[in-house]
Amino acid sequence: MTTILATDFWTSIMPNVVANKDVFIQSTWETIYMTLVSGIIAGILGIIIGIALVVTAPGGILANRTTYWILDKLVNIFRSIPFIILLAVIAPFTRLLVGTSIGTTAALVPLTIGTAPFYARQVQNALVDVDRGIIEAAEAVGASPMQIIFRVYLREALPDLIRTSVVTVISLIGLTAMAGAIGGGGLGNTAISIGYDRFENDITIMAMIIILAIVFIIQILGDLWARKTDHR
Template sequence: MASWLPNVIHMQSEFVQATWQTIYMTLISSLVAGVFGLATGIFLIVSQPGGILEDSFLYGLLDKVVNILRSIPFIILLAVIAPFTRYLVGTTIGTTAALVPLIIGIFPFYARQIQNALTEIDPGVVEAAEASGSSPTEIIFRVYLREGLPDIIRVSVVTIISLIGLTTMAGAIGSGGLGDIAISIGYARFENDVTIVAMIIILVMVFIVQFVGDWLAKRLEH
């Protein structure tokens, strides 16, 4: 190991810390962005033309906001919202500061994924619920969220995996985590073993998320 990974051997504690930082950024961002993204996706599906709460103004507004935020490259978003990040957390460096751009960067993507997932629900089921006198709230929870749960889990997995990738980009500006180690040490100092090990740890995290998500989706489908 010492001959194959000479630099990694001396950085074991740094790798442990960086891994936990990546998990922290991914977990907190997933929870917060998940709430905002799920709510936005639901509002998009119910307010769209022909929706159970059709509202062209609300739908148009949310649709444009989601499209605009999704169109901004994340590395540019990091710089653009730096003043806002500093206002909220007092700094633009560190794992906590990275949460702000991560949430803003991923929730529009998740919202659109939720909208697409709920669109796949059979309109006849929604119409039957309306005909039986179900309220919009009941339709949202008993039809959209219940019937669409397997697909919601699948798009959540895709979103979390994308979020793990964004944490590595955030590492380029000092957010910490595995991306920071891979760039500031592995790449900048030509220590290729550091970069490779950081990449392997990230791949393991992605595989775990994918496996758990697929397992849950299959269980719920049955």
């Protein structure tokens, strides 16, 4: 009886959501898939580029003006391109890699390219804040550049790296919704192709609620993890 009443309640306030329940389950998993896969790839690239920016900068442990200049300009260029334009510009490259420019797998390419430079700059900012005295002390005892990177930079900046990672993932979720609006799948596609185009507002509202729930969960877990690793 309780189940019947609950079903009737949801049907009365969100009839289109109930009718498209399977669509929401599928689109939610598509959003999680796009966020997880592109987030991992962009995260790895972002950390590598961010570290390279720090260590090759003037005064860095592997200072190289040319390398730093090239990386810095590339990050600035790709960060400056609006994501909706990036989707169109790299469509031929996306088709070359995955055979199509439409769908959740195809969306991984622009999502990664759009996120990696943003995260790289966040990583750079986090690592730059590491106490210079600790780095100099490590150099004084003969630590190699790789040891300084892993045992000093990444260890000391871990709480800030977690926080910037959370910000990046939340931003990435927003990008998945944008990619979905032009055929990338996920909740963005459901909100636009069904909710907006068919004037079924409850579909759009539910897509927004699910995205907000995902964002809140990521933010809470990220904050807890950052506090647990912050011993300052």
